[in-house]
Amino acid sequence: MNINYNCLKKIQALVEKNNLDASLDLINDQILIDGQNPIYHNVKGFILLKKKFFNKAIIEFKEAISHRDDFVEAHSNLGIAYKNISQFNEALIHFEKALIYNPNYIEAKLNAGILNLKFKNFKKAIENFKSLIKNDNKKSIYLDYLAETEYQSNNVQDAISYLIKSLELKKTPEKLNQLGIYYLSIGENQASIKSFKEAIDLKFNFLTAFYNLITFTDYKLNQNDLNTLKSLNYSNLDNNDSISFNFIFYKHYELEKKYSEAFKFLLEGNELIAKNFPFNSIEHIQNLKKAINTFEICKKIPSLKPKNKKIIFIVGMPRCGSSMVEKIISSNKNVYALGETSLINKLIRPFIDETNKTKLTEKQITNSLLKIKLDYYKKIEEYSKNLIFIDKSLSNYLYVGLLTKIFPESKIININRDFKASFFSCFKSKFANEKNLNWTFNPDSIIDYYKNYIDIIKLWNSMQFKNFINIDYEKIIAHQESEFERIFNWIDIKFEKKFLNLKDSRKITKTASMSQVNKNIYSNANEEWKKYEEELNPFFKNFD
Numbered sequence: 001m002n003i004n005y006n007c008l009k010k011i012q013a014l015v016e017k018n019n020l021d022a023s024l025d026l027i028n029d030q031i032l033i034d035g036q037n038p039i040y041h042n043v044k045g046f047i048l049l050k051k052k053f054f055n056k057a058i059i060e061f062k063e064a065i066s067h068r069d070d071f072v073e074a075h076s077n078l079g080i081a082y083k084n085i086s087q088f089n090e091a092l093i094h095f096e097k098a099l100i101y102n103p104n105y106i107e108a109k110l111n112a113g114i115l116n117l118k119f120k121n122f123k124k125a126i127e128n129f130k131s132l133i134k135n136d137n138k139k140s141i142y143l144d145y146l147a148e149t150e151y152q153s154n155n156v157q158d159a160i161s162y163l164i165k166s167l168e169l170k171k172t173p174e175k176l177n178q179l180g181i182y183y184l185s186i187g188e189n190q191a192s193i194k195s196f197k198e199a200i201d202l203k204f205n206f207l208t209a210f211y212n213l214i215t216f217t218d219y220k221l222n223q224n225d226l227n228t229l230k231s232l233n234y235s236n237l238d239n240n241d242s243i244s245f246n247f248i249f250y251k252h253y254e255l256e257k258k259y260s261e262a263f264k265f266l267l268e269g270n271e272l273i274a275k276n277f278p279f280n281s282i283e284h285i286q287n288l289k290k291a292i293n294t295f296e297i298c299k300k301i302p303s304l305k306p307k308n309k310k311i312i313f314i315v316g317m318p319r320c321g322s323s324m325v326e327k328i329i330s331s332n333k334n335v336y337a338l339g340e341t342s343l344i345n346k347l348i349r350p351f352i353d354e355t356n357k358t359k360l361t362e363k364q365i366t367n368s369l370l371k372i373k374l375d376y377y378k379k380i381e382e383y384s385k386n387l388i389f390i391d392k393s394l395s396n397y398l399y400v401g402l403l404t405k406i407f408p409e410s411k412i413i414n415i416n417r418d419f420k421a422s423f424f425s426c427f428k429s430k431f432a433n434e435k436n437l438n439w440t441f442n443p444d445s446i447i448d449y450y451k452n453y454i455d456i457i458k459l460w461n462s463m464q465f466k467n468f469i470n471i472d473y474e475k476i477i478a479h480q481e482s483e484f485e486r487i488f489n490w491i492d493i494k495f496e497k498k499f500l501n502l503k504d505s506r507k508i509t510k511t512a513s514m515s516q517v518n519k520n521i522y523s524n525a526n527e528e529w530k531k532y533e534e535e536l537n538p539f540f541k542n543f544d
Contacts, residue, residue, distance in 0.1 A: 003039060004030055011043060020051050038064040042074045049081055057081045070101045076108040088115055106132065113145055120341075122153035123382060140169040148178075153383065154337075156186050173203035177212065184216050193217050204228055207237075207244035211430070214251045221252050243272045247430050254531070263535040266428060270441040273430070277438035279445040288398065288452055292459065294352045295401035301365050304373055306409035312390045312491055313344075313407075315397035316415040317453060318437065319425035321473040324502065325415060326392045328484060329491070331499035336384040340393045342436075343379055347372045348399050373406050388493065395436075397453060400460040400468055410467055411491045414457055417473040417526075419450060419543060424529035424536060443539040450543070474526060 007030055014023035027044045034040065045060030061078035064071055075098035082091035092115040098108035113128030129146035132139070143166035151159035160182050167175050180195035196213040200206050210229065213219050221229075229248065237245060246269030253262035312329065314322045330337035351368050354360070360368070380389055396403065400412055417425075423446050431437040439445040460468060469490060476483045480500055488495035529536060 001037060001039075002034065003037065004033075008039075008043065011047075015047065015050065018050075020047055023047050024051075036067055038067040038071050038074065041067070042071065042077065045074070045077055045081070049077065049084075052084075054081045054084045058085075072098045072102040072105050072108070075101070076105060076111070079108065079111055083111065083115070088118060091115060092119070103131075104135065106135075110142075110145075113149075117145065117149050117152065120152065120379070121382070122149055125149045126153075138169060140166040143169070144175065147182075151182055151185075154339075156182055171202070173199040173206050173209065176202065177206070177209045180209070180212055184212075189217050193219050205232055205241075207241045207248065210248050211244040214248055214255075215430075220255055221248075226252075239272060239276065243269050243430065245269075246272065250428070259531045260535070263532050267535075269430065270427060273434055274438070274441040274445075277434045277441065279439040279442060279449075281445065281448050284439070284449070285452065288456060290352050290356045291398045291402075292456070294355045297355050297360075298365055298369070298402060298405055301362060301369070301405060303405050303408040304366075304369055306407075307373075307377065308387070309377070309409065310388045310491075311407050311410040312388070313396055313400075313403060313410055313412045314390060314392045314394070314415065315400065315412065316394050317417060317422050317426065317450065318394060318431070318440065319429060320394070320415040320417040320422060321476060322392050322394055322415055325413065325471075325476070325487070326390050327502060328499045329488070329493065330390055331496075332388075332493050334386060335388045335390060335493065336386040337390045338380060338383060338392070341380075341391055342393055342395075343376060344391065344393055344396050344399060344403070347375055348402060369402075369406050376406075397457065397460075400456075400465070401463065404463075404465045404467060408467065412465070412468040413487070413491075414460075414468070414470045415473055416457075416470055420529050420536070420540060421473075421526040422450065423447070423539070423543075424532065425525075428528075444542065447539070447543045477526065 007026055011023045011026050014020070014026070024044070024047050027040060027047060030037070030040045031044065041060045041064035045057045045064065048054075048057035048060060058078060058081045061074050061081060064074040065078065068074075075094045079091040079094035079098065082088070082094065092112060095108045095112040095115065098105050099112060102108075109128050109132055113125045113132070116122075116125035116128060126146065126149050129142050129149060132142040133146065136142070143162050147159045147162035147166065149159075150156070150162060160179065163175060163179050163182065167179070176195050176199035180192040180199065183189075183192035183195060193213065196209045196217070196219075199209040200213070203209075205228075210225070214221060229245070232245070234242065234245060246265045250262050250265040250269060253259070253265065256262075312335075314326055316322055326337050326339075329335055351372060354368070355365070380391075383389075397414060400414075403410060403412055423443075426440040426446055427443065429440065431440055434441075439449040457470070461470065471483070471487060481497060484500065485495050
């Protein structure tokens with residue numbers, strides 16, 4: 001294989017000067033001379049990658065690999081191209097293929113780690129990042145990714161340790177803010193305050209850190225903080241900072257008991273988010289109907305064989321007390337809390353779409369349900385070897401009927417909460433997952449969503465499933481010990497009174513409720529909406 005190195009040097013110089021069209025002309029000339037040369041196709045693919053012609057780049061990298069399968073750089077470049085068009089599975093395949101031929105290829109290993117983290121393949125991601133750190137322990141980005149992987153896999157103390165090491169190498173406000181989040185998840189209020197304040201000291205207009213500081217800790221803005229915030233030119237803020245600004249002042253004026261002023265900021269903040277993430281009520285109703293239709297199709301299919309493990313599904317509206325229930329149940333050492341995984345939705349949704357398009361045989365349905373079950377257990381067993389798991393993905397209320405078929409060994413708990421309390425608790429929370437919770441930013445959308453939720457829960461109640469119960473948030477708050485003893489008896493797990501002491505629990509919370517769930521149960525949570533009764537009443541009339 002003859003290679004024109006002089007031409008390649010010219011191409012490299014042109015690429016460095018960003019003269020991509022001229023470099024493309026030169027490499028095309030070489031391909032006309034020797035179209036079988038994998039290096040030429042890889043170079044052309046790289047230029048196309050720089051020009052953001054990702055699909056054309058993919059063709060060239062594939063051509064390079066077809067002539068030389070062990071071409072490490074081409075596999076890695078192909079992975080990058082696939083990653084840029086969001087074909088993440090294909091991307092990961094080629095990053096890992098590159099690593100088969102060269103286990104020390106840094107670019108492929110870093111990208112493989114990032115995608116393994118995205119896919120929640122935590123064990124593999126940790127291996128990727130630890131291997132990178134072993135070869136170069138001075139690159140803070142490797143420690144950052146390793147910290148986030150440990151955090152997402154619920155090893156928060158390890159996450160904190162790695163992020164602190166990263167901060168020693170390179171201190172940034174973003175890392176300090178992230179450290180504050182890590183501390184919050186295990187109830188370390190003072191440590192989180194310190195981290196958020198350090199982040200603000202490095203970047204005085206870091207509104208994300210200000211928002212986290214006042215929203216999730218017991219910190220109150222002082223006069224210096226207020227002067228800093230009020231000195232910002234609101235009209236020059238980007239959309240995200242404008243949203244944070246409004247929620248910061250909502251919380252500030254609430255703490256000052258100036259509720260009318262607070263509500264103005266709350267309304268403005270939610271309106272800004274709603275513009276970016278409009279809720280499609282028609283699409284939501286269609287998804288509800290599809291889920292119910294699929295259950296009707298599966299109704300006569302026998303339930304799958306139970307496993308010797310137990311899944312506790314907690315479903316309901318956001319801010320219904322689910323984080324509190326999860327944390328108390330998982331205080332039992334035999335229980336592993338998965339958090340909000342969205343895994344069931346990812347596995348069941350394609351099956352629902354298929355059953356609403358195609359008539360399947362009983363055998364096909366059974367096989368599909370079995371695949372969902374096996375894939376679910378395979379994934380959660382990567383987290384822990386425990387025999388009892390809690391899945392707190394609240395939107396699984398859509399699939400209760402199917403869950404009883406797929407997981408007859410499961411226990412499904414729906415948590416009811418008073419509408420007005422639920423409404424306000426959703427509306428005041430700037431949820432991080434704006435796309436999936438876009439209905440929470442518009443009062444009319446909250447009402448529509450709540451009505452649909454009530455209707456489908458009524459349907460599941462009418463089925464009288466043996467492994468499905470409703471519990472009331474209000475009763476839990478009023479009668480903590482007796483209610484949790486009843487819940488523990490129903491799920492057949494040993495209850496201890498000490499589980500109710502949330503403040504001393506080291507269990508992890510990562511939701512919008514993390515500031516509250518790390519405190520002991522308090523009885524006035526259901527009354528918070530009354531502070532804004534005058535402002536909320538016009539919306540409530542639409543529900544009555």
